[in-house]
Amino acid sequence: MKQATVPGRTRSRIYLVAGFRAQLVAALLLLFWNMATRAQEPAFKVLTFYSTEVAPDRVHTANDALACFRELAAKNNFTFEATTDWTKLDKNDLRSYGLILWLNNIPQTPEQSRAFKKCMEHGGGWLGFHVAGYNDETTKWPWFVDFMGGAGAVFYTNNGPPLPAKLTVDDRTHPVTRQLHANYAAPANEWYLWKPSPRSNKNVHVLVTFDPSNYPVGVKDVITGGDLPVVWANTKCRVMYTIMGHGGKIYSGATQNMLFANAILWLGNQE
Numbered sequence: 001m002k003q004a005t006v007p008g009r010t011r012s013r014i015y016l017v018a019g020f021r022a023q024l025v026a027a028l029l030l031l032f033w034n035m036a037t038r039a040q041e042p043a044f045k046v047l048t049f050y051s052t053e054v055a056p057d058r059v060h061t062a063n064d065a066l067a068c069f070r071e072l073a074a075k076n077n078f079t080f081e082a083t084t085d086w087t088k089l090d091k092n093d094l095r096s097y098g099l100i101l102w103l104n105n106i107p108q109t110p111e112q113s114r115a116f117k118k119c120m121e122h123g124g125g126w127l128g129f130h131v132a133g134y135n136d137e138t139t140k141w142p143w144f145v146d147f148m149g150g151a152g153a154v155f156y157t158n159n160g161p162p163l164p165a166k167l168t169v170d171d172r173t174h175p176v177t178r179q180l181h182a183n184y185a186a187p188a189n190e191w192y193l194w195k196p197s198p199r200s201n202k203n204v205h206v207l208v209t210f211d212p213s214n215y216p217v218g219v220k221d222v223i224t225g226g227d228l229p230v231v232w233a234n235t236k237c238r239v240m241y242t243i244m245g246h247g248g249k250i251y252s253g254a255t256q257n258m259l260f261a262n263a264i265l266w267l268g269n270q271e
Helices: 008-040 056-076 110-121 142-147 254-268
Strands: 045-049 079-083 099-102 125-129 154-158 163-169 183-189 192-195 204-210 229-234 239-242
Touching (some): 056 079, 110 142
Parallel strands (some): 045 079, 099 125
Antiparallel strands (some): 204 229
16 A cells, blocks of 8 residues: 655644744743742741850740741741851851841951941841840940931830730831731830830831830839830841840740741841
């Protein structure tokens, strides 16, 4: 039986279509592979500094924070690293990190302070907890006061011992606080009062405030009144600070943990 022949032009068209389909399949496979690879890459990197040679309750709080944030990183695909070696506050070490956290201490040398300053001035992000933002007349680091959005504000007083408090959410539209209710009960903490209030700085965006109904607060050391912001952002840069961070129950509240998680994700994803 004589086989049918395919004209040369038709045969060329068949080869062309087959080649196009092969190229399309290859392109789709490459696209899916790239998407899968990107999905596995961490969204951003966090480097956390803390100290173990500080008051035991601050060490305990830092350990609670590390456990909480490592779990958050696993669920949200970002890299979380922690160190007690503050010499890593070197500009070369910090370049690959989108967000720096200070849990329970501050830079130990002028060199570390200068390296941190340079990193932040080149777009780095920072989230500080409690004593990480401490400054007074003896600190003599005016750049950091402005960096925190302090308007010259310095530490004035605190309560003692750590006590729970009612907090008021100032802005429920912000990514960090939009899931929170208008008020929430915060776990026991040592509350700092700054003077003048950071709110007096036009670049400060206060997100959460110590509710006046808490006054007077304290037993050994008492705060009797005053404007006391407890979470705020500096609108000029990727900076957020929270007074929470001193007490054995800081990470025992789901609402407050959500606030911390939102802050890390919001700052980290702005990289």
